[in-house]
Amino acid sequence: MPQSTEKQTLGFQTEVKQVLNLMIHSLYSNKEIFLRELISNAADAADKLRFEAIAHPELYENNAELAVHVDFDAAARIITISDNGIGMTRDEVISNLGTIAKSGTKEFLAALSQDQSHNANLIGQFGVGFYSSFIVADKVTVLTRKAGLSPEEGVRWESKGDGEFTVEPVIKPIRGTEIILHLKEEEAEFLDEWRLKTIIRKYSDHVPLPVIMKKKEKEKEEDEVVNKATALWNLPKNEIKDSEYNEFYKYVAHDFDDPLAWAHNKVEGKQEYTSLLYIPSRAPFDLYHRERHQGLKLYVKRVFIMDDVEQFLPFYLRFVKGVLDANDLPLNVSREILQQNKQVESIRAGLTKRVLTLLEKMAQDEKEKYTKFWSQFGNVLKEGPAEDQSNKELIAKLLRFSSTHTDQSTQTVSLDDYISRMQAQQKHIYYVTAESFAAAKNSPQLEIFRKKGIEVLLMHDRVDEWLTVHLTEYQGKQLHSVSKGKLDLDEVEENKEVKQEQEKAEKEYKDLVTRIKETLGDRVTDVRITHRLTTSPACIVIEENEMGLQMQRILQAAGQTINQAKPILELNPQHPLVVKLNEEHDPVKLNEWSHILLGQSILAEGGHLDDPAQFVQLLNKLLM
Numbered sequence: 199m200p201q202s203t204e205k206q207t208l209g210f211q212t213e214v215k216q217v218l219n220l221m222i223h224s225l226y227s228n229k230e231i232f233l234r235e236l237i238s239n240a241a242d243a244a245d246k247l248r249f250e251a252i253a254h255p256e257l258y259e260n261n262a263e264l265a266v267h268v269d270f271d272a273a274a275r276i277i278t279i280s281d282n283g284i285g286m287t288r289d290e291v292i293s294n295l296g297t298i299a300k301s302g303t304k305e306f307l308a309a310l311s312q313d314q315s316h317n318a319n320l321i322g323q324f325g326v327g328f329y330s331s332f333i334v335a336d337k338v339t340v341l342t343r344k345a346g347l348s349p350e351e352g353v354r355w356e357s358k359g360d361g362e363f364t365v366e367p368v369i370k371p372i373r374g375t376e377i378i379l380h381l382k383e384e385e386a387e388f389l390d391e392w393r394l395k396t397i398i399r400k401y402s403d404h405v406p407l408p409v410i411m412k413k414k415e416k417e418k419e420e421d422e423v424v425n426k427a428t429a430l431w432n433l434p435k436n437e438i439k440d441s442e443y444n445e446f447y448k449y450v451a452h453d454f455d456d457p458l459a460w461a462h463n464k465v466e467g468k469q470e471y472t473s474l475l476y477i478p479s480r481a482p483f484d485l486y487h488r489e490r491h492q493g494l495k496l497y498v499k500r501v502f503i504m505d506d507v508e509q510f511l512p513f514y515l516r517f518v519k520g521v522l523d524a525n526d527l528p529l530n531v532s533r534e535i536l537q538q539n540k541q542v543e544s545i546r547a548g549l550t551k552r553v554l555t556l557l558e559k560m561a562q563d564e565k566e567k568y569t570k571f572w573s574q575f576g577n578v579l580k581e582g583p584a585e586d587q588s589n590k591e592l593i594a595k596l597l598r599f600s601s602t603h604t605d606q607s608t609q610t611v612s613l614d615d616y617i618s619r620m621q622a623q624q625k626h627i628y629y630v631t632a633e634s635f636a637a638a639k640n641s642p643q644l645e646i647f648r649k650k651g652i653e654v655l656l657m658h659d660r661v662d663e664w665l666t667v668h669l670t671e672y673q674g675k676q677l678h679s680v681s682k683g684k685l686d687l688d689e690v691e692e693n694k695e696v697k698q699e700q701e702k703a704e705k706e707y708k709d710l711v712t713r714i715k716e717t718l719g720d721r722v723t724d725v726r727i728t729h730r731l732t733t734s735p736a737c738i739v740i741e742e743n744e745m746g747l748q749m750q751r752i753l754q755a756a757g758q759t760i761n762q763a764k765p766i767l768e769l770n771p772q773h774p775l776v777v778k779l780n781e782e783h784d785p786v787k788l789n790e791w792s793h794i795l796l797g798q799s800i801l802a803e804g805g806h807l808d809d810p811a812q813f814v815q816l817l818n819k820l821l822m
């Protein structure tokens with residue numbers, strides 16, 4: 199007998215076992231979402247069938263009224279969810295209900311902690327899916343038959359959620375999938391008509407598939423459509439309640455939480471489309487995962503076409519969830535077609551503007567909400583100026599930073615705030631980049647700025663390096679790193695005397711500078727006197743056109759070989775150490791001091807020493 203006609207026992211993939219374990223043991227609240235997930239799968243199955251049937255109408259088998267039925271039998275303690283959607287073949291059953299194809303499963307499992315409520319949230323973000331059946335059931339039976347196959351090619355799948363499942367052939371006359379949940383004793387509360395209806399209306403009201411339950415009336419049984427089954431995005435805005443927007447979001451995004459904001463728009467005229475775009479309130483755990491599912495649900499003239507369509511939004515807005523229903527795209531549109539379609543480009547431009555405008559409005563009118571948004575997605579938005587030239591100015595307006603004005607790691611300062619506080623003669627927007635907030639905040643290069651009361655943006659996210667490469671100007675003001683090039687504070691330095699003093703210092707220390715430069719040899723490109731320091735004896739900077747030190751470190755950490763720019767050592771002529779050094783004539787001492795000054799300047803800037811042991815030795819020698 200060929201294998202496929204026998205009953206087979208197979209093991210779940212390891213990740214499935216872990217997810218199942220979680221479902222069974224950690225999800226105490228929100229148990230009712232199992233129904234949302236199973237109805238959502240039925241709706242997906244109906245969508246897939248509708249899509250396939252565009253080219254192959256015979257797949258409907260004279261039964262084109264797609265719906266999902268929810269029934270229960272209190273005595274037998276079972277709930278049945280049956281659809282007449284696309285169904286599954288034996289191979290599909292084995293792979294779909296035995297493995298998890300989703301990217302980022304490993305990261306998801308790694309992100310789980312002891313904290314149950316935190317876990318419940320993560321599970322929500324992950325999309326609990328079919329396996330959520332085991333939250334309430336101790337045994338699940340699936341009967342399914344793929345559209346287009348004969349009734350004998352049905353499949354029966356069964357599992358107790360304990361690591362194994364069985365598959366065997368079954369005769370299934372009706373196309374589609376039937377899920378039978380054998381409820382745990384303690385979950386009997388779900389065996390109740392009113393309870394089930396409430397759950398369906400709560401989570402699945404706007405799932406575009408009728409959810410039908412039997413209604414007993416005077417000995418007669420009648421079918422009742424429990425949900426509205428209308429595509430929410432097609433209703434006029436003023437007929438939609440906030441709570442409906444919220445629940446629809448949870449269906450689209452598989453999220454537990456309400457969204458932070460949404461934009462619902464109908465565009466008419468040359469091009470016609472409706473979009474309902476949501477900003478989630480929390481970043482998903484896999485936001486930085488390369489193969490993560492992202493993008494919109496695409497419909498063409500109300501027919502579902504596909505999920506996770508990335509082409510309609512730029513990558514830096516990948517956190518946006520929602521639906522796009524386009525009237526002018528062909529029904530047989532594929533991902534390949536989408537990649538080169540002119541209409542797609544113009545819809546994408548339109549949607550991008552919508553999201554940016556929504557954020558701009560939030561930033562203006564709901565500051566607290568915007569701060570929440572920024573804490574979750576700010577780092578992604580910072581990728582914007584590099585990716586999207588055409589909206590650079592608008593994105594820049596949305597950026598938030600830490601700065602010496604607030605001295606807080608929470609990023610709340612906008613470039614407009616900064617400009618409004620600029621000093622009369624100040625021409626540039628100054629910033630410093632470092633590996634951490636503390637390193638940025640305490641950077642020696644800031645000393646002169648703090649003294650003069652000039653604000654400096656404190657950038658301490660990895661992406662900031664990319665950002666500053668691409669965002670070099672805002673509102674006609676150049677962005678300028680405080681650790682690059684010669685410091686030219688002329689613009690805020692009206693005092694002639696100060697200037698003369700500096701020139702005097704440069705003369706006075708000319709000899710010392712030359713000697714230190716000789717001593718340090720090729721560890722530095724130059725040594726010079728600076729006036730950017732007030733309390734530190736020395737600091738390192740790099741040439742104007744060189745790659746930032748922080749960027750060098752990021753690239754090196756990523757395994758790239760780069761031409762490491764050697765730093766310039768700058769000395770503070772006011773500092774007692776430097777004053778003392780100017781009187782030091784012992785070449786051995788001068789050598790030791792020079793290396794110590796360079797070493798501490800590198801450390802203060804967040805860098806790594808090539809020979810830390812030697813630095814420690816020198817230091818100890820001085821301390822003795």
Ligand code: ADP
Binds near residue numbers: 239242285329
């Ligand atoms: P997701 O829906 O996010 O893909 P699920 O765990 O909910 O994850 O479902 C896993 C897969 O099982 C689905 O992608 C689908 O291929 C298949 N599946 C689940 N339920 C059905 C159904 N009612 N009809 C057809 N296929 C289904």
Ligand code: MG
Binds near residue numbers: 238239328
């Ligand atoms: Mg699902």
